[in-house]
Amino acid sequence: MADKAPLLSVKELKKTYASATGPVEAIGSITFDVHAGELVCIVGPSGCGKTTLLKCLSGLLAPTSGSVRLDGAEVTAPPKKMAVVFQEYGRSLYPWLTVADNVALPLRAQGIGKAERTAAVERAVEEVGLGHAMHKYPWQLSGGMQQRVAIARAVAYQPEVLVMDEPFAAVDAQTRADLEDLVRRVWQDLGVTVLFVTHDIDESVYLGERVLMLTNSPTTIQEDLAIDLPAERDQLSTRALPRFTELRTHVYEQIQRAKRGELVR
Amino acid sequence: MMPAVRRSLVSVGLAVGVPILLVLAWALATQGTQNLYFPTPGKVFDAFTSTWLTGATMTKHVLPSLGRFAIGVVLSIVIGIVAGTAIGATPWLRSLLEPMLEFFRAIPPVALVPVIMLILGIDDSMKLAVIVSGSVWPVLLNTIEGVRAMDPVLTDTSRSYRIRGALAYRYFVLPAASPQIMAGVRLCLSIGLILMVISEMFAASSGLGYQILFFQRQYMIAEMWSGIVLLGIVGVAVAAIFQLVERRVLHWYHGSREVSRG
Ligand SMILES: Nc1ncnc2c1ncn2[C@@H]1O[C@H](COP(=O)(O)OP(=O)(O)O)[C@@H](O)[C@H]1O
Ligand SMILES: [Mg+2]
Numbered sequence: 001m002a003d004k005a006p007l008l009s010v011k012e013l014k015k016t017y018a019s020a021t022g023p024v025e026a027i028g029s030i031t032f033d034v035h036a037g038e039l040v041c042i043v044g045p046s047g048c049g050k051t052t053l054l055k056c057l058s059g060l061l062a063p064t065s066g067s068v069r070l071d072g073a074e075v076t077a078p079p080k081k082m083a084v085v086f087q088e089y090g091r092s093l094y095p096w097l098t099v100a101d102n103v104a105l106p107l108r109a110q111g112i113g114k115a116e117r118t119a120a121v122e123r124a125v126e127e128v129g130l131g132h133a134m135h136k137y138p139w140q141l142s143g144g145m146q147q148r149v150a151i152a153r154a155v156a157y158q159p160e161v162l163v164m165d166e167p168f169a170a171v172d173a174q175t176r177a178d179l180e181d182l183v184r185r186v187w188q189d190l191g192v193t194v195l196f197v198t199h200d201i202d203e204s205v206y207l208g209e210r211v212l213m214l215t216n217s218p219t220t221i222q223e224d225l226a227i228d229l230p231a232e233r234d235q236l237s238t239r240a241l242p243r244f245t246e247l248r249t250h251v252y253e254q255i256q257r258a259k260r261g262e263l264v265r
Numbered sequence: 266m267m268p269a270v271r272r273s274l275v276s277v278g279l280a281v282g283v284p285i286l287l288v289l290a291w292a293l294a295t296q297g298t299q300n301l302y303f304p305t306p307g308k309v310f311d312a313f314t315s316t317w318l319t320g321a322t323m324t325k326h327v328l329p330s331l332g333r334f335a336i337g338v339v340l341s342i343v344i345g346i347v348a349g350t351a352i353g354a355t356p357w358l359r360s361l362l363e364p365m366l367e368f369f370r371a372i373p374p375v376a377l378v379p380v381i382m383l384i385l386g387i388d389d390s391m392k393l394a395v396i397v398s399g400s401v402w403p404v405l406l407n408t409i410e411g412v413r414a415m416d417p418v419l420t421d422t423s424r425s426y427r428i429r430g431a432l433a434y435r436y437f438v439l440p441a442a443s444p445q446i447m448a449g450v451r452l453c454l455s456i457g458l459i460l461m462v463i464s465e466m467f468a469a470s471s472g473l474g475y476q477i478l479f480f481q482r483q484y485m486i487a488e489m490w491s492g493i494v495l496l497g498i499v500g501v502a503v504a505a506i507f508q509l510v511e512r513r514v515l516h517w518y519h520g521s522r523e524v525s526r527g
Contacts, residue, residue: 083424086418094436095521109426139521
């Protein structure tokens with residue numbers, strides 16, 4: 001893997017917001033590479049700049065300095081190969097469109113014909129288990145179902161990189177477990193590269209093949225850790241593995257150190 | 266009886282009963298008096314059928330009036346939405362124009378009638394200009410505000426999925442601003458109706474406003490009142506049509522608000 005060119009390359013990325021009360025240094029300096037097909041979790045405390053990082057990665061926000069490259073090309077606007085699932089999923093669905101039309105609109109923008117579009121929408125909505133809600137409006141659905149629609153929309157778009165910003169922060173525990181397994185399944189079935197942001201340490205270890213730990217603002221990377229858990233994961237047995245406990249303890253300690261400002265490698 | 270059923274029966278009863286009571290009160294108050302200015306309901310009703318429901322008045326006065334009203338408000342709505350979305354989506358243009366637009370809106374449209382007459386003369390285009398000059402502002406300013414207040418998460422979503430151009434306009438910008446736009450259209454309709462009447466009171470020879478003024482000058486008081494009744498009926502009909510359209514256009518908005526109220 002290491003000798004192949006990375007799919008996504010972030011180099012000395014820095015973001016300072018200009019605000020009414022003066023500049024806010026959200027990201028100090030972040031450098032990392034992601035290879036095609038990886039599932040990377042980015043974990044860090046609230047307010048450490050995770051959303052800022054994702055917005056820079058996805059071309060929605062221009063970095064103050066440094067660069068983001070996707071497939072070798074500098075990202076300056078939202079790239080075609082990337083789909084983003086936002087933290088505020090309820091607000092990221094068009095309330096005037098049905099579930100099917102929400103999923104279909106990005107495909108229409110790509111110029112995909114009606115027949116192919118309908119098939120892709122059906123497949124994606126079935127995939128997330130919402131076949132029965134195809135013609136409902138988002139506001140008629142529960143939070144967990146809305147998040148599934150957002151995921152279906154991203155899946156139907158067939159991105160090379162799927163970026164998710166704390167997608168399950170606001171859903172109940174059972175739904176959250178289901179959605180985590182859904183993400184693993186989508187990743188395995190579609191061979192897509194996934195960047196998954198969370199503030200939940202357990203979630204990052206359970207989901208990821210690799211975990212990037214962030215420090216508090218101004219943010220840098222505290223540690224880049226490979227997760228050597230078996231590929232087939234299960235909410236009960238995987239979380240019960242001694243190795244799972246070791247890894248989450250390690251990540252927890254690193255995050256605590258980062259909060260105290262010790263940069264230990 | 267279920268409370269919901271009782272409530273709707275009460276509201277139907279009020280909607281039908283109160284006007285009947287008012288007409289009865291009117292009949293009682295005017296019975297036997299010879300007051301020239303307040304004819305009995307019967308006289309006004311007679312005047313109504315003989316004046317307005319004849320073919321000639323319909324084609325000469327009523328339909329042209331309604332036609333100008335329709336064209337005027339449609340122009341206002343189209344201009345307001347097109348210009349409003351353009352201004353609302355362009356921050357520098359918005360901050361440049363907004364104070365000036367507020368100023369123009371604050372001018373009572375009637376004050377512009379003599380100016381518009383000077384420029385456009387006294388034909389149909391003057392009347393349309395009067396209607397548009399007053400009724401375009403609520404649509405324009407509401408559209409600007411609706412576009413400005415679009416949810417940034419939805420804007421980011423549209424950007425990241427590269428939904429642009431006509432598709433973004435039709436499926437994102439317009440619906441996102443539509444609750445505000447519809448509030449503007451409601452005002453536009455009532456201002457437009459007022460200005461339709463006023464534009465026909467200046468140097469005109471036809472139209473509803475002209476006729477009402479004409480009857481007043483001829484001391485045909487029952488006829489004058491019947492014209493005012495007709496205007497009321499037109500106003501109620503316009504409001505009812507608006508209500509129907511609004512329910513369709515904003516069904517998602519009312520639905521989602523009902524859900525969030527629980
Ligand atoms: N538009 C903005 N203007 C100014 N400061 C901002 C803006 N967006 C975020 N910030 C600040 O940047 C920091 C990181 O925010 P964010 O990326 O949202 O963190 P996270 O997603 O990890 O919770 C926070 O201190 C936040 O207050
Ligand atoms: Mg965030």
